[in-house]
Amino acid sequence: MSEPILRCNELHKRFLVGDGVDAVKDVRLLVMPGEFVVIMGPSGCGKTTLLNLLGGLDRPTHGEVILQNRKFSRLSENQLARMRRTHVGFVFQFFNLLPDLTAAENVALPMRITGVDDREVARRTLELLDEVGMVDRAAHSPHELSGGEQQRVAVARALANRPAVVLADEPTGNLDSQSGCQVMDLFARFNSRHGQTFVIASHDQAFVEYATKVVHMLDGTVVRVEERAGVMKP
Amino acid sequence: MLFLRMALSNARRNLNRSLLALVGMAVAAAILTGSVSMESGYPREAFWEHRRLVGADILIFTEPAVLPGPSSGEELSWMMGLEGHESDLLTFFPAFSHQGYLAPADVRTMDLHHLPGGLEHPEVIAVEPFLAMPAFFIVPGTTALVPAVLRGRHTLVDAAAWNLHALTPDDDGAMVCLVNREIPPGWPDLSRVTALVVEVPSVVAHGPGGTVYDYTRRHHFTLEVRGTYEFVASATDLLARGLDMDSLEEPRYLHSEQIFVPAATLERIFASVGGTGGFRYVRQLGVRVRSMFLARDVAASLQAELPWARVLTVPQLVQASWSHTGQMPVTRDATRAFIYLSFALAGMLVTTNMLILVTQRRREIGILKAIGASGGEIILMVLGETVVLATLGSIMGFALVRAFYVLVYLASDVTLARAGLSTLYTAGLVTGLSTVTALAAGVIPAVLASGSTAREVLRHE
Numbered sequence: 001m002s003e004p005i006l007r008c009n010e011l012h013k014r015f016l017v018g019d020g021v022d023a024v025k026d027v028r029l030l031v032m033p034g035e036f037v038v039i040m041g042p043s044g045c046g047k048t049t050l051l052n053l054l055g056g057l058d059r060p061t062h063g064e065v066i067l068q069n070r071k072f073s074r075l076s077e078n079q080l081a082r083m084r085r086t087h088v089g090f091v092f093q094f095f096n097l098l099p100d101l102t103a104a105e106n107v108a109l110p111m112r113i114t115g116v117d118d119r120e121v122a123r124r125t126l127e128l129l130d131e132v133g134m135v136d137r138a139a140h141s142p143h144e145l146s147g148g149e150q151q152r153v154a155v156a157r158a159l160a161n162r163p164a165v166v167l168a169d170e171p172t173g174n175l176d177s178q179s180g181c182q183v184m185d186l187f188a189r190f191n192s193r194h195g196q197t198f199v200i201a202s203h204d205q206a207f208v209e210y211a212t213k214v215v216h217m218l219d220g221t222v223v224r225v226e227e228r229a230g231v232m233k234p
Numbered sequence: 235m236l237f238l239r240m241a242l243s244n245a246r247r248n249l250n251r252s253l254l255a256l257v258g259m260a261v262a263a264a265i266l267t268g269s270v271s272m273e274s275g276y277p278r279e280a281f282w283e284h285r286r287l288v289g290a291d292i293l294i295f296t297e298p299a300v301l302p303g304p305s306s307g308e309e310l311s312w313m314m315g316l317e318g319h320e321s322d323l324l325t326f327f328p329a330f331s332h333q334g335y336l337a338p339a340d341v342r343t344m345d346l347h348h349l350p351g352g353l354e355h356p357e358v359i360a361v362e363p364f365l366a367m368p369a370f371f372i373v374p375g376t377t378a379l380v381p382a383v384l385r386g387r388h389t390l391v392d393a394a395a396w397n398l399h400a401l402t403p404d405d406d407g408a409m410v411c412l413v414n415r416e417i418p419p420g421w422p423d424l425s426r427v428t429a430l431v432v433e434v435p436s437v438v439a440h441g442p443g444g445t446v447y448d449y450t451r452r453h454h455f456t457l458e459v460r461g462t463y464e465f466v467a468s469a470t471d472l473l474a475r476g477l478d479m480d481s482l483e484e485p486r487y488l489h490s491e492q493i494f495v496p497a498a499t500l501e502r503i504f505a506s507v508g509g510t511g512g513f514r515y516v517r518q519l520g521v522r523v524r525s526m527f528l529a530r531d532v533a534a535s536l537q538a539e540l541p542w543a544r545v546l547t548v549p550q551l552v553q554a555s556w557s558h559t560g561q562m563p564v565t566r567d568a569t570r571a572f573i574y575l576s577f578a579l580a581g582m583l584v585t586t587n588m589l590i591l592v593t594q595r596r597r598e599i600g601i602l603k604a605i606g607a608s609g610g611e612i613i614l615m616v617l618g619e620t621v622v623l624a625t626l627g628s629i630m631g632f633a634l635v636r637a638f639y640v641l642v643y644l645a646s647d648v649t650l651a652r653a654g655l656s657t658l659y660t661a662g663l664v665t666g667l668s669t670v671t672a673l674a675a676g677v678i679p680a681v682l683a684s685g686s687t688a689r690e691v692l693r694h695e
Contacts, residue, residue, distance in 0.1 A: 057604060057687070078608045085606020096601045100243035110605045157605070 003069075005197055006031040006054060006165050011063035013049050013220075023049040025220040026063070031165065031213075034195040036188070038207045041217035047201035048169050050217070054199060055088050055167045056080045068164050085114050089158030091168035095150040097142040103153045104129060104138040110160040128156035132186055148179025155186050159196065166190075168200040172207075184210060240598075241619035244591060251587050252623060258583035259627025260634075262576040262671070263664045267635040269569050270660045292344075292519045292536055292545040342542055343442055343515040352535040353521065357528045362388070362520035365500050365513055368447060370433040371493065373422055380421060384434065385492040386500030386513070387463075398494065400461030407498035409455060414490045415462035421491075430457045432493070437509040444517065445509075453507045463494050577667060580627070581675035588620055588679035592686075599683050609684035616680035617673060624672030625665060632664045 006029075013024040024046045031037050039047050052058040054065055056072050065072040067087055075083060084090075089110075097106045104125050111121045129135045132152040142150055151171060158166050168187070172180030188210040190196040200207055208214055214226040245252040344350075346363055353361055365386030370379040389401045400412055413424040424430060432455050435447040495503070504513045521536075523529050529547040537545040592599070599612055607615075636657055 055604075078610065081603065081606055081608040084604065090604050092604075096597070096604075098240065098598060098601060100240045109602075113602075113606050113611065161606075 002033055004030040005033045005035075006065070006067050006199070008054065008065045009063055011050070011053055011065065012061045013046075013053060013058065014061040022220050024053065024060070027220075027222050029054075029215065029222065029225075031197060031199060033164075033197055034191070035197055035212045036191045036210055037197075037199045037213045037215060038211040039199065039201040039215045039217060040203070040205075040208070043203075045217040046220040047217055049220075051167045051169050051199065051201050054165075055090060056084055085110055086161050087164045089161070089163040089166040091151070091154050091158045091166060091171045093170040093173040095142070095147070095154045095174075097150055097153060097157070099142050102139050102141055103134055103145065103149075106142070106153055107156045107160055110157060114161055116161075124160065125156075128159055129153075131190075132156045146179070147175050148182055151175060151179070151183050152186060155183065155190075159190065165197045165199060168198065168202075170202055170204075171200060172202065172204050180204065181206070241615070241622055244595065244619065245623060248587075248591060248594070251590060255580075255584045255587040255623050256627040256630070258580040259624045259668055259672070260631035262573075262580035263628035263631030263668055264635045265576045265631075266573050266664050266667060267632045267660055268639070269573055270663060292521060292533075292540070292543055343444055343517050344519055344540075344543075345442065346512075346514045346516060349519075350536055350539045352532065352539045353519075355523075355532045355535060357523045357525070357532050358521055359524055360522045362522065363516040364518035364520070365497055365516060366492070367434055367445075367500065367504065367507075368449075369435075369493065370452070371424075372431040372433070374424075374427045374430070379433065381491070382432070383490075383492045384432065384500060384503065385494050386497040387494045388497045398463055400463075401494075401496060405460070405499075406496040407502055408496065409457050409499060409502075410460045410496065411457040411499075412460055412463040412494040414492065415464050416490070418491050424459060424493075425462045427459055430459050430493070431455070432457060434503055434507050436507050437504065440504075440509050440511065440513070440515060442515055444515065453503075455503060455506070457493070457495065465490055577671045580624075580668075581671045584620055584624060584672055584675040585678060587623070588616060588676055589682070591619070592616060592679045592683040595683075596686055599686055603686070612684040613680040616683050617676045620672040620676030620679070621669055624668045624675075628664050628668030632661060636660060 008027060008029050011024055011027040011029075012022065015021045015023055027046075027050060029037075029050075039050065041047055049058070053060050054067075056065070056067075056075070059072075067083065070083060070087075072080065072083075097103075098109065101109065107128055108121045108125045111124060116124070126135065126138075129138050132155055134149060134152050134156065137145060137149060137153075142153070145153065151174075155166075155171075158168075166187075171187070172183050175183060184204075184206060187198055187200065191198055191210070208228075211228055214228060215222055216224040216226065344363075349361065367384045369382050369384040371382055372378070373380060387398060387401070389398060389403050389406055398412060401410065411430060413430075415425065417423050433452040434455060435449045436451040436453065438446040438448050440446075501513055521532065523532055526547065533545045533547055533550075537543065602612060602615075603609075640657060
């Protein structure tokens with residue numbers, strides 16, 4: 001049996017607000033390579049905080065996150081940043097494309113930060129934009145794109161450095177149903193064709209159809225993990 | 235490049251604030267440019283001051299050839315970037331170039347028949363009165379006239395100081411001369427000719443108010459050229475030029491427009507052109523002393539005796555002339571303080587602008603951090619933006635002010651090459667200081683930006 005690509009043990013996050021808020025409580029999670037994990041739960045249950053911890057954007061109060069055998073607790077801030085740029089991709093609810101860059105430049109940005117050579121950047125950018133169906137909008141600025149288009153570009157950006165795992169926080173939360181379906185299909189396609197691992201936090205029940213594992217959260221704790229077979233293919 | 239474009243786009247988006255920072259830096263750069271440009275213009279002023287000082291009434295020196303005579307003035311003026319090579323003439327005959335020469339109104343002279351008693355000081359070795367008359371020589375083989383200074387030298391007293399080897403006491407009164415081994419600019423090499431024809435204007439009057447010459451009536455004299463004299467660049471000259479004397483393998487010589495004749499020969503010429511009573515009123519005395527240790531004592535006693543006279547020792551002369559190459563200390567310090575203040579204010583404007591921009595761009599910085607930009611890269615990005623703003627501002631300020639000064643320089647006979655070099659120097663200084671200011675001003679916003687967390691961009695809005 002293969003090693004988990006991402007796992008967390010006893011993960012706990014307490015925010016020092018008022019009397020203190022335990023946003024994530026002793027969460028254990030295993031993500032295997034190629035899995036499509038969907039974290040479900042009501043607003044405020046700790047999904048986003050968990051994703052922040054899994055992506056190394058935040059440090060846990062205690063517990064450990066291990067990504068491809070790297071313990072986050074042992075990494076400095078700069079090492080975490082380097083790890084994020086090469087091993088983790090993020091997709092946000094509000095797309096978060098940089099407004100001054102074109103779609104292609106947004107996709108290329110993680111590769112440029114990593115120091116990939118120009119020719120490879122150009123080739124990979126074109127390939128990704130093609131895969132998300134945005135080649136013809138490559139030179140457009142984000143404000144010239146619809147929400148669905150922006151999110152497709154954001155997905156391409158998340159995949160630019162071929163990360164071990166893509167973390168997505170409510171990726172369809174700001175889209176109409178049709179655009180949401182397109183984005184879901186995109187995730188599923190990258191998962192099934194390229195074996196890309198996804199961890200997606202969402203309210204959207206439609207994601208469950210694609211999931212290999214569904215993690216149900218409530219009040220900061222994982223209340224149930226549902227392993228699924230017979231995933232719907234795009 | 236990508237970050238630079240983002241920075242520029244961001245600056246464009248926040249145009250008003252960016253312009254404010256830009257203009258602040260432009261004003262600071264303009265003030266610095268103006269100040270530096272003025273300073274490089276000061277040497278011209280210093281030249282005139284130096285000329286005045288070279289014309290000191292009594293100059294006290296000790297080493298042979300240390301006297302920074304007119305040629306030293308030449309060297310200093312050369313160092314100061316001036317093209318004029320007329321200091322000999324202009325120093326001693328300021329209205330020489332004008333037709334119908336008149337003695338300057340405020341000339342005070344010293345009577346060689348009644349020298350100050352202070353010269354009896356035991357430290358004084360010799361007194362070298364400035365025996366000089368304006369003259370023209372005919373360029374051999376042509377009819378061209380070149381202005382010069384006919385300088386009388388005591389063959390015994392001055393021989394050691396000026397290397398007058400080719401003259402002997404027997405030559406005193408003979409029509410002989412020496413020319414400088416260093417050929418002044420525009421002069422032919424007179425050391426190769428055997429005889430020199432000079433024209434000396436008539437003396438209309440010679441008295442305590444100086445000498446008045448009539449240039450319309452000139453007298454011809456033929457002088458046998460005996461050889462050359464040398465103005466060895468002294469330690470003082472080298473010091474003034476910022477050179478180390480020990481580092482020079484061979485002695486350096488200074489050029490001069492003076493043609494040396496024995497003192498009695500000058501007296502003879504003086505009498506031949508209408509002078510009466512001998513050449514007794516001189517505008518300057520050189521006083522050679524045993525050592526510089528007591529030179530100030532000699533200067534003090536002479537000064538007390540002749541309160542109207544400018545009595546200077548050579549170190550004082552050099553110090554004074556160089557102190558005038560810049561501004562007066564108080565003015566200079568005030569200007570510098572103003573420059574620093576203006577850059578501090580510009581820096582504060584940049585800091586404020588960048589703090590606001592960083593706050594506005596919190597989300598953008600968060601995204602960059604989320605996709606893997608490190609704190610160091612964020613710092614570089616913000617600093618890059620401040621430097622871009624500051625550089626643009628400084629270029630604006632520099633270009634506006636410097637263009638004006640370049641026009642002024644060109645109008646005042648400074649060569650284009652020299653103005654260009656000076657412009658490059660000023661540009662380097664202004665952009666360098668602007669960059670340093672921008673970096674200092676950008677540090678706090680940059681560090682704040684690098685410390686901002688990426689997790690907030692994942693939050694739902």
